[in-house]
Amino acid sequence: MKITVVGAGNVGATCANCIAQKELANEVILVDIKEGLSEGKALDMWQTAPINYYNTHVKGVTNDYAATAGSEVVVITSGLPRKPGMSRDDLISINAGIVKSVTENVVKHSPDAIIIIVSNPLDVMTYAAFLTAKKASNKVFGMAGVLDTARYRAFLAEELNVSPKDIQALLMGGHGDTMVPLPRYTTVAGIPVTELIEADKLEAIIERTKKGGGELVNLMGTSAWYAPGAAAAQMVEAIVRDQKRIFPVCALLNGEYGMKDIYLGVPVKLGKNGIEEVIEVKLNKEEMELLEGSAAAVKSVMKVLDEMNIM
């Protein structure tokens, strides 16, 4: 089993490291365009194998897609991250071209691979990869909801002084400030979260979650990588171990939630075939309006992609 991670920057290297430590494959290929970067990071990672006790071999290559041939899963993280003052959408002019050319190379060498997009603006970059890859949408999807839900769960665990393991939550919509955390579908070991926390505190956590990426960009001058890398690796794990996990994933909608031809965060079942089911949970009027607002924000960025005329 071979897994490829494209982009050996902060997120890609972290993701490759998580995949290796979990021994999800015999081999992880790390690809970057910068000469020597992936070779160096892969070598450094491989030297942790005797310390952290794993067998997965990590190999770095510079733009050599022949080395990625036959990958079962490919994670695409290549592209610019945002800086303070920018929105994720501001990255589209550079990242759309990167995602397109990387996806072409990936599909050429691994036509059957399941592709997970991480590059921002996430929902539209996933759509761009789908248009480029020309493969079924159950095999092309994006990582955002696992990360956004993890942020929401981490904030709740801290506020309630409970283990993050006991927080179950659902969050839907695009990977932007319009994302939709769903308190009605949030529990602490099965107890509705609304019974354990005051409404104003819950509202503050929801608002913090929606801007969780920006909070980190302001702190670090670039965007986050530990949680994003771990989140993408968790999706890879669900696929290669055929776990049938239910995660919020950026998926192509085909009538679900009354929407079509748009990639948006929704709960799905992830297994060896990629997205094995898009799950339609019942949303009330207010939740549906929030989801539609989030979809409208994604559509406005899809329009920018369309106007770029590169797909």
Ligand SMILES: NC(=O)c1ccc[n+]([C@@H]2O[C@H](COP(=O)([O-])OP(=O)(O)OC[C@H]3O[C@@H](n4cnc5c(N)ncnc54)[C@H](O)[C@@H]3O)[C@@H](O)[C@H]2O)c1
């Ligand atoms: N979906 C999410 O939840 C999420 C979370 C975090 C970051 N991101 C996004 O992931 C992307 C990467 O973030 P990062 O922090 O790792 O950035 P980074 O700058 O640390 O790494 C990006 C890497 O991509 C490489 N690259 C650029 N063009 C390439 C190409 N054509 N082929 C191969 N490699 C190429 C660069 O050389 C660089 O090493 C950004 O777009 C960021 O916004 C998304």
Ligand SMILES: O=C(O)C[C@H](O)C(=O)O
């Ligand atoms: O916020 C960003 O720009 C990166 C990523 O989308 C995140 O949510 O951490």
